[in-house]
Amino acid sequence: MSANILYVDDEPHNLSAFAATYRRLYKIFTAESADEGRRILDQEDIHVVITDQRMPKTTGVEFLASILEVHPEPIRMILTGYTDIDAVIDAINKGQVYRYIQKPWAEDDLRINIDKAIEIYTLRKENRELTEQLKVANTQLEFIARQNLLS
Template sequence: MSANILYVDDEPHNLSAFMATFRRMYKVFTAESAEEGKKILETEDIQVIISDQRMPKTTGVEFLASILAVHPDPIRMILTGYTDIDAVIDAINKGEVYRYIQKPWILEDLKINIDKAIEIYNLRKENKELTEKLLIANKQLEFIARQSLLS
């Protein structure tokens, strides 16, 4: 179940630990800031984005909310060492966050959440493709019906 994962965190040791832990399971991209994360999103097909909440300049929720219009498809998660109910609510409402995970993360829990996020991403993509095929088929049927009525 290989997928492209983007992890954004301002602490380099967190990025290193994440990369060391998950690099054999997924293709992992890391960024030390929201700006770096946005640059990676411009060039890579990312399925899951995990962002630290408390970063200088831009919070994780602000970062995830800022990319929604251009990158609506990746499944988004917040990883944080702080429990802030307002941040949780913002994450859900503004950043459309799938999961809010506490640091330090537990390997099995985080892996399960990433795998579920990948599954949701794939199901949404498949649903979108099937919907597009259905719309095309519907247009073709309408055209055939009109042709039958005209002849």
């Protein structure tokens, strides 16, 4: 599976560096704002969302929290040059963030974290599909059992 990665950062240089680094491994989508990120999420099947924490208008945590209801499936990560323990706690509690990674990122470490996020996304998707299949099978078994009781 070729994964779709959305990276949201208000610094164009960071967006282009990220895209250049990972474009051969994943399908990369970039956005310079939370609003642009939401538009991409509405149009594309995104597997992993990575966002900068400190952006104008909206923090990364606020952006991730705002997409949870409509887009709960993507695995969420924050990439930031700042270590603020309150932001880390907010990220975990409000944005349901999988990883909080410091800038500048180490290319291999970030790739490993993205790969792990993709694995989690895939496992969750398979789990949802299997759960649906079990519900259908259970409904069919209940129907057969009722038919046997009536005959």
